Amino acid sequence: MTPQLVVFFVLAALAVGGALSLILQKHPIHSALSLIVVMVSLAGLYLMMGAEFVAAVQIIVYGGAIMVLFVFVIMLLNAGVEEHTSISKIAGLPGLLLAFALTGFIVATIARSTDSVQAAAQPGNMASTRDLSTMIFRDFVYPFELTSFLILVAVLGAIVLAQREKA
Amino acid sequence: MVPTNYYLVLSAILFGLGVLAFIFKRNVITIFMSIELMLNAVNLAFVAFSQAMHKLDGQVFVLFVIVVAAAEAAVGLAIIILTARNRQSLNVERVDLLKL
Numbered sequence: 001m002t003p004q005l006v007v008f009f010v011l012a013a014l015a016v017g018g019a020l021s022l023i024l025q026k027h028p029i030h031s032a033l034s035l036i037v038v039m040v041s042l043a044g045l046y047l048m049m050g051a052e053f054v055a056a057v058q059i060i061v062y063g064g065a066i067m068v069l070f071v072f073v074i075m076l077l078n079a080g081v082e083e084h085t086s087i088s089k090i091a092g093l094p095g096l097l098l099a100f101a102l103t104g105f106i107v108a109t110i111a112r113s114t115d116s117v118q119a120a121a122q123p124g125n126m127a128s129t130r131d132l133s134t135m136i137f138r139d140f141v142y143p144f145e146l147t148s149f150l151i152l153v154a155v156l157g158a159i160v161l162a163q164r165e166k167a
Numbered sequence: 168m169v170p171t172n173y174y175l176v177l178s179a180i181l182f183g184l185g186v187l188a189f190i191f192k193r194n195v196i197t198i199f200m201s202i203e204l205m206l207n208a209v210n211l212a213f214v215a216f217s218q219a220m221h222k223l224d225g226q227v228f229v230l231f232v233i234v235v236a237a238a239e240a241a242v243g244l245a246i247i248i249l250t251a252r253n254r255q256s257l258n259v260e261r262v263d264l265l266k267l
């Protein structure tokens with residue numbers, strides 16, 4: 001077992017454990033903190049894959065900005081422990097089965113396509129952040145400009161929606 | 168070197184856990200967080216393919232997904248604040264009428 005595999009399994013266990021904890025925790029603030037664990041361990045996996053810039057953005061934007069927004073809203077709305085009705089308990093079993101079936105199908109498909117994925121992997125050094133920026137600002141410059149417009153619209157929408165109505 | 172398949176299986180497991188959380192949770196904020204979990208799982212698959220193919224397209228897509236997720240979080244949380252203010256509850260089972 002190489003050191004890289006060990007690091008991978010540690011980070012993967014952290015990610016899966018955080019995701020399980022998100023489901024099992026009863027209080028939303030604990031779920032939010034578990035989700036931060038998942039995001040940080042995913043950032044570690046991105047670093048292992050040589051995607052340094054994506055790892056940094058993952059921690060800054062996801063772990064920083066988006067999760068802070070979630071925690072703010074949870075505290076603002078004073079969200080308490082969630083309650084389950086009898087109908088939601090009955091619906092739980094089919095939901096569990098369907099989610100497991102979905103995961104099983106995806107994993108089975110990946111396991112069957114081993115050869116094609118491995119064959120595509122050619123030797124060569126991983127590209128740097130400079131190549132990434134060249135790609136964004138040359139090949140993907142129109143989608144990039146569109147995303148800035150999308151953020152503008154989202155900010156305006158959030159302000160209009162969350163605004164307190166005048167009496 | 169970790170095989171690409173390991174990353175893809177991890178991504179599938181995280182996505183499945185996200186679906187599970189989406190189905191099981193009753194708090195609308197936690198359901199929203201499970202959507203973020205599923206987006207993260209897909210991002211992991213994108214980066215894994217990007218590494219396997221030695222092409223950067225996957226990483227660019229991940230950046231776009233993160234931007235869209237940020238915009239989605241801003242608008243979605245505003246909607247959640249609005250519904251919570253109108254219904255006095257965050258339980259999705261109490262949000263079952265279009266009209267109050």
